[in-house]
Amino acid sequence: xxxxxxxxxxxxxxxxxxxxxxxxxxxxxxxxxxxxxxxxxxxxxxxxxxxxxxxxxxxxxxxxxxxxxxxxxxxxxxxxxxxxxxxxxxxxxxxxxxxxxxxxxxxxxxxxxxxxxxxxxxxxxxxxxxxxxxxxxxxxxxxxxxxxxxxxxxxxxxxxxxxxxxxxxxxxxxxxxxxxxxxxxxxxxxxxxxxxxxxxxxxxxxxxxxxxxxxxxxxxxxxxxxxxxxxxxxxxxxxxxxxxxxxxxxxxxxxxxxxxxxxxxx
Amino acid sequence: xxxxxxxxxxxxxxxxxxxxxxxxxxxxxxxxxxxxxxxxxxxxxxxxxxxxxxxxxxxxxxxxxxxxxxxxxxxxxxxxxxxxxxxxxxxxxxxxxxxxxxxxxxxxxxxxxxxxxxxxxxxxxxxxxxxxxxxxxxxxxxxxxxxxxxxxxxxxxxxxxxxxxxxxxxxxxxxxxxxxxxxxxxxxxxxxxxxxxxxxxxxxxxxxxxxxxxxxxxxxxxxxxxxxxxxxxxxxxxxxxxxxxxxxxxxxxxxxxxxxxxxxxxxxxxxxxxx
Numbered sequence: 001x002x003x004x005x006x007x008x009x010x011x012x013x014x015x016x017x018x019x020x021x022x023x024x025x026x027x028x029x030x031x032x033x034x035x036x037x038x039x040x041x042x043x044x045x046x047x048x049x050x051x052x053x054x055x056x057x058x059x060x061x062x063x064x065x066x067x068x069x070x071x072x073x074x075x076x077x078x079x080x081x082x083x084x085x086x087x088x089x090x091x092x093x094x095x096x097x098x099x100x101x102x103x104x105x106x107x108x109x110x111x112x113x114x115x116x117x118x119x120x121x122x123x124x125x126x127x128x129x130x131x132x133x134x135x136x137x138x139x140x141x142x143x144x145x146x147x148x149x150x151x152x153x154x155x156x157x158x159x160x161x162x163x164x165x166x167x168x169x170x171x172x173x174x175x176x177x178x179x180x181x182x183x184x185x186x187x188x189x190x191x192x193x194x195x196x197x198x199x200x201x202x203x204x205x206x207x208x209x210x211x212x213x214x215x216x217x218x219x220x221x222x223x224x225x226x227x228x229x230x231x232x233x234x235x236x237x238x239x240x241x242x243x244x245x246x247x248x249x250x251x252x253x254x255x256x257x258x259x260x261x262x263x264x265x266x
Numbered sequence: 267x268x269x270x271x272x273x274x275x276x277x278x279x280x281x282x283x284x285x286x287x288x289x290x291x292x293x294x295x296x297x298x299x300x301x302x303x304x305x306x307x308x309x310x311x312x313x314x315x316x317x318x319x320x321x322x323x324x325x326x327x328x329x330x331x332x333x334x335x336x337x338x339x340x341x342x343x344x345x346x347x348x349x350x351x352x353x354x355x356x357x358x359x360x361x362x363x364x365x366x367x368x369x370x371x372x373x374x375x376x377x378x379x380x381x382x383x384x385x386x387x388x389x390x391x392x393x394x395x396x397x398x399x400x401x402x403x404x405x406x407x408x409x410x411x412x413x414x415x416x417x418x419x420x421x422x423x424x425x426x427x428x429x430x431x432x433x434x435x436x437x438x439x440x441x442x443x444x445x446x447x448x449x450x451x452x453x454x455x456x457x458x459x460x461x462x463x464x465x466x467x468x469x470x471x472x473x474x475x476x477x478x479x480x481x482x483x484x485x486x487x488x489x490x491x492x493x494x495x496x497x498x499x500x501x502x503x504x505x506x507x508x509x510x511x512x513x514x515x516x517x518x519x520x521x522x523x524x525x526x527x528x529x530x531x532x533x534x535x536x537x538x539x540x541x
Contacts, residue, residue, distance in 0.1 A: 089441055154445065
């Protein structure tokens with residue numbers, strides 16, 4: 001049973017892939033224990049290949065962990081969790097409306113009702129007027145707005161976001177971070193956010209989990225005690241920069257361990 | 267220069283080269299027509315100048331005369347109707363059988379492994395080689411023509427549908443699974459839309475192959491149809507009628523191809539516009 005006040009509990013997660021051709025075992029996640037209280041915004045950062053996206057997939061139920069258990073709070077209404085995927089994960093053959101309504105259609109809601117219920121979320125993410133556009137007609141930032149709305153429509157207890165802004169240009173990414181905080185403030189959902197951007201992690205989160213290079217495990221769990229609501233300007237304050245340095249130092253040790261692959265996570 | 271179409275912006279700037287047909291007649295069509303008419307003119311001229319023998323290759327005017335005579339007397343219509351019917355029935359049966367079969371084979375790996383060698387063998391075998399067998403089974407009547415057309419068309423359709431189903435991107439299947447989509451919805455929302463481009467390409471190729479089937483079957487054993495019309499007039503050395511038959515079949519092929527291209531565009535509104 002999940003303890004009171006917890007939204008997610010991951011206990012002794014271990015993930016091992018077996019390479020079919022070489023028959024070698026690849027340990028993606030060595031050991032991962034993580035409790036997330038309800039309504040907390042938690043971000044996992046770590047170098048490329050540290051298993052952070054794998055962990056998101058395990059929590060989302062797309063991958064079975066080799067060992068360990070995941071418990072997610074059952075939602076009183078709505079879904080217990082939903083995922084915002086990486087870039088270009090909207091169905092290209094559905095309009096924005098069709099994409100955002102998709103989660104509800106999956107639950108057996110009629111298409112018309114689902115689309116009606118999707119409209120407020122389209123407005124929330126600032127896409128009103130674009131509901132009949134197809135994904136190829138939208139910019140990267142708008143696509144990720146729709147992607148976020150699609151996950152929010154099913155009213156999940158836990159929102160999993162797997163590097164949702166990784167493919168956006170720097171300015172759009174910053175804007176989307178601020179937008180995400182605005183939207184999150186209206187919903188008080190628990191968020192598990194995956195990124196390799198240190199400033200993104202600090203700006204968004206109540207708590208930043210730092211993972212080691214492969215095989216992945218948690219090497220630090222840092223509470224971010226910056227006041228909310230946060231504006232983008234906070235990124236230039238000394239406290240923010242101090243957090244950045246602290247996390248960067250932790251990760252750079254990991255990078256020297258992998259040796260010569262520093263570029264990937266920079 | 268465009269007449270009456272020049273905008274205010276166009277007057278303020280140095281003259282922009284614009285041609286009036288731009289935007290109204292697609293270049294593709296325009297140049298296609300120019301090419302086709304050009305060949306006809308070259309053909310006619312070569313015959314008139316004595317470079318080619320009219321008795322062997324006829325000439326556009328000869329073909330037009332033959333068309334006026336045979337359409338006027340009503341002699342050619344039964345041939346056209348029969349060939350069209352053979353094409354339509356064989357092709358329609360292929361559509362109805364091959365597409366669901368392709369979805370089934372594409373969805374169940376083991377089933378596909380089971381029939382894959384058979385499909386590959388059938389695809390590689392020229393249908394002409396099967397015609398004697400088909401005539402044994404179905405006789406020399408129209409049924410055997412349906413069968414040949416069907417055989418020409420269905421393998422292509424099945425294989426392209428299988429490819430379409432299997433090309434469904436892992437990432438979209440993950441999204442459907444992530445939202446706990448029931449299997450029937452995964453099929454409708456991911457499998458079908460991502461296979462449609464493959465299926466339409468299959469349909470276009472199969473429509474052409476079905477036409478080959480019509481002519482091949484009629485060449486081998488028939489007493490009606492455009493294939494018969496061509497082969498009989500060939501043996502009577504009537505080049506104009508042979509050419510007329512060829513042009514009718516070719517024209518029909520182009521028409522059907524264009525029709526399918528239009529259907530394709532309607533189905534793929536979600537794709538970035540292509541030329």
